[in-house]
Amino acid sequence: MTHTYFLEKKMIKKIILILVILAVFGQLYWQFLSSKNDLAKKSAAMEKATEAEHNELQE
Structure with missing residues (x-):
């Protein structure tokens, strides 16, 4: 019983680690x-501004 419990604990740690890594990458993305x-x-916005200036110069 203790052996399976230890394995489960390791799995839980791995799952938590994976979730943390995914969260960090998700945040960066x-x-x-x-x-x-x-x-x-x-x-x-820059394109619109330059377009407006161009139109003003033409008038």
């Missing part, structure tokens, strides 16, 4: 995605 979205928004 989420930050990467949001920073990518921010860059896309900024570049779109």
